[in-house]
Amino acid sequence: MSAQAAPTNDAPQATADLTDGMHLVIDALKLNDINTIYAVPGIPITDLLRFAQAEGMRVISFRHEQHAGQAAAIAGFLTQKPGVCLTVSAPGFLNGLTALSNATTNCFPMILISGSSEREIVDLQQGDYEEMDQLAIAKPLCKAAFRVLHAEDVGVGVARAIRAACSGRPGGVYLDLPAKMLGQAMDAAKAAKTLIKVIDPAPRQIPSLEAVRRGLDLLKSAKKPLIILGKGAAYAQADADIRAFVEKTGAPYLPMSMAKGLLPDTHPQCSAAARSTCLKEADVVLLIGARLNWLLSHGKGKTWGERGAQQFIHIDIAPTEMDSNVAIQAPIVGDIGSCVSMMLHEMGANWPAAPAAWTTAIKAKREENIAKMAPRLQNNNVPMDFHGALGALRTIIKEKPDTILVNEGANTLDFARSIIDIYEPRKRLDVGTWGVMGIGMGFAAGAAVETGKPVLAVVGDSAFGFSGMEIETLCRYNLPVCVVVFNNNGIYRGTDVNPTGGADVAPTVFVKNARYDLMMQAFGGVGITATSPDELGRAVREALASGKPTLINAVIDEKAGTESGRIGNLNPQSVVKKKA
Numbered sequence: 302m303s304a305q306a307a308p309t310n311d312a313p314q315a316t317a318d319l320t321d322g323m324h325l326v327i328d329a330l331k332l333n334d335i336n337t338i339y340a341v342p343g344i345p346i347t348d349l350l351r352f353a354q355a356e357g358m359r360v361i362s363f364r365h366e367q368h369a370g371q372a373a374a375i376a377g378f379l380t381q382k383p384g385v386c387l388t389v390s391a392p393g394f395l396n397g398l399t400a401l402s403n404a405t406t407n408c409f410p411m412i413l414i415s416g417s418s419e420r421e422i423v424d425l426q427q428g429d430y431e432e433m434d435q436l437a438i439a440k441p442l443c444k445a446a447f448r449v450l451h452a453e454d455v456g457v458g459v460a461r462a463i464r465a466a467c468s469g470r471p472g473g474v475y476l477d478l479p480a481k482m483l484g485q486a487m488d489a490a491k492a493a494k495t496l497i498k499v500i501d502p503a504p505r506q507i508p509s510l511e512a513v514r515r516g517l518d519l520l521k522s523a524k525k526p527l528i529i530l531g532k533g534a535a536y537a538q539a540d541a542d543i544r545a546f547v548e549k550t551g552a553p554y555l556p557m558s559m560a561k562g563l564l565p566d567t568h569p570q571c572s573a574a575a576r577s578t579c580l581k582e583a584d585v586v587l588l589i590g591a592r593l594n595w596l597l598s599h600g601k602g603k604t605w606g607e608r609g610a611q612q613f614i615h616i617d618i619a620p621t622e623m624d625s626n627v628a629i630q631a632p633i634v635g636d637i638g639s640c641v642s643m644m645l646h647e648m649g650a651n652w653p654a655a656p657a658a659w660t661t662a663i664k665a666k667r668e669e670n671i672a673k674m675a676p677r678l679q680n681n682n683v684p685m686d687f688h689g690a691l692g693a694l695r696t697i698i699k700e701k702p703d704t705i706l707v708n709e710g711a712n713t714l715d716f717a718r719s720i721i722d723i724y725e726p727r728k729r730l731d732v733g734t735w736g737v738m739g740i741g742m743g744f745a746a747g748a749a750v751e752t753g754k755p756v757l758a759v760v761g762d763s764a765f766g767f768s769g770m771e772i773e774t775l776c777r778y779n780l781p782v783c784v785v786v787f788n789n790n791g792i793y794r795g796t797d798v799n800p801t802g803g804a805d806v807a808p809t810v811f812v813k814n815a816r817y818d819l820m821m822q823a824f825g826g827v828g829i830t831a832t833s834p835d836e837l838g839r840a841v842r843e844a845l846a847s848g849k850p851t852l853i854n855a856v857i858d859e860k861a862g863t864e865s866g867r868i869g870n871l872n873p874q875s876v877v878k879k880k881a
């Protein structure tokens with residue numbers, strides 16, 4: 302589409318038969334059914350954002366590029382189309398890199414587009430405005446990176462970015478657009494011919510029949526089969542086949558955090574509540590879209606019973622993921638939808654039930670752990686502890702299973718993962734593979750914009766601090782997000798003290814009894830403080846029913862937290878004896 306009259310700025314008025322780089326970027330995105338841009342305006346992209354909005358795209362402006370990028374990244378995870386984040390040059394580009402890297406690490410399709418300085422000045426290091434070789438800096442942090450120097454190449458650049466982000470293992474892509482190119486004019490009719498509608502950006506990767514049969518033979522031979530579902534399985538959107546496959550095997554399964562809800566956490570085969578036993582004792586482990594990385598102790602050591610006796614079947618779209626940590630006896634390389642449907646077909650009608658001795662043992666362990674935890678979830682203590690507060694939220698998600706839960710923190714993350722059951726696919730969005738604090742408000746905004754569903758963001762007070770200013774963004778777009786800040790006065794807890802007795806507080810302690818709810822009121826949102834699980838439950842129900850941007854400051858006992866939640870073991874232990 303040729304350029305429209307600029308809505309409100311002094312940019313040169315494009316004439317009917319001319320277009321320019323900015324409009325070609327918009328046309329290329331719209332041609333590929335990308336209709337939302339997450340951004341922070343500024344030189345040289347402010348007008349591009351104005352034009353995009355004038356041409357019917359949704360433009361969501363944030364206060365910091367990292368959170369615009371996190372919103373774009375989670376948009377990619379939820380829709381399988383690349384989320385697009387647009388930033389200014391240099392500092393704005395750098396602010397977007399955490400999100401670009403996080404998308405790549407988590408295999409979310411996302412495109413970071415940044416304005417940049419002119420090559421001829423940057424390459425001679427002559428000191429341009431925000432001079433930086435952004436393409437070179439981005440390359441190691443993303444799946445692919447491209448620069449477009451001529452307006453007639455915008456169509457190719459956007460097409461390549463889309464295909465790189467979505468095909469194979471999805472990930473983050475960087476697209477570098479120097480300011481001069483954005484203003485480059487060209488004949489509109491000629492320009493239209495340079496645009497590319499990407500055909501089949503994420504082609505199915507069909508596994509070999511031999512690999513599928515090898516995997517099924519190994520699974521059938523198992524005395525103690527275990528299936529582990531990872532966020533790749535959630536991303537695949539092959540929900541019905543995955544459920545049918547898991548149920549056909551009858552085997553216990555473990556959902557990694559963002560795979561929760563592929564089958565309801567209350568499913569009889571869900572063995573999350575017997576995690577340690579499953580990992581220690583399984584003899585054949587089928588990984589579906591889950592990597593044997595740190596979250597699974599690299600497939601070896603104490604977590605796996607030190608026996609090294611497990612045999613692994615691994616379904617992943619990335620061939621080089623196989624053997625990355627331990628030997629994989631049955632690699633099945635392909636997209637999960639194709640792999641699972643082929644396995645279902647090859648299993649035929651008479652697949653043997655999983656060995657009863659194993660399923661019975663796991664069921665017993667699961668019920669024992671659930672029974673042990675149950676009473677702790679019913680308390681109405683004041684000040685609240687994590688279990689009482691999360692017990693109230695657990696009940697609400699059970700009542701409203703289509704609510705999207707965003708979760709970050711240390712104790713707030715780790716306790717919520719095992720306490721709040723998820724019932725539908727892609728309804729739990731959290732810190733994922735990299736443990737990034739600060740995904741909260743960006744993920745909440747992106748999920749609300751992309752799905753229109755109610756979002757409940759349950760975040761630690763420290764985690765909230767990384768993106769807290771974005772509650773103004775939530776209010777500005779009136780997004781249906783209820784933020785619950787678990788306020789325990791600090792990182793992990795609020796009780797550390799400065800051993801010197803000096804005036805400075807301990808490094809992990811915050812202002813006592815901070816009123817995060819008043820921040821939300823400052824922007825016209827609903828701000829409430831809750832001091833008991835009952836109060837918290839009432840306030841969240843009201844917020845989800847109203848659809849209004851709400852922040853609930855949930856006062857948690859500052860003694861309740863543990864250092865680093867469930868991963869305290871990752872902290873180095875000092876040999877130096879603490880001064881008495």
Ligand code: FYN
Pocket residue numbers: 558573574575576577578595596597670671674710711714715718719720732733735736737864865866867868
């Ligand atoms: C789980 N469990 C349950 C339930 N669900 N018991 C009762 N009821 C329910 N519903 C049990 C489970 O069987 C385990 O007990 C225990 O609770 C913990 O389960 P979890 O959390 O799934 O398992 P674990 O051991 O913590 O998993 C390791 C991990 C996880 C690394 C995958 O901790 C994780 O994902 N951490 C992310 C940390 C992070 O990224 N933090 C951000 C940075 S903040 P047992 O089976 O008896 O062991 C840091 O400071």
Ligand code: ADP
Pocket residue numbers: 709710711712713714735736737738760761762763764765787789791792793794862863865866
């Ligand atoms: P809790 O609910 O346990 O009190 P908080 O949100 O208060 O959790 O604290 C979580 C904290 O964990 C983070 O804010 C941060 O200080 C720490 N942390 C752990 N891993 C990371 C990481 N990868 N990046 C930044 N902070 C981290």
Ligand code: MG
Pocket residue numbers: 761762763787788789790791792793794
């Ligand atoms: Mg805290």
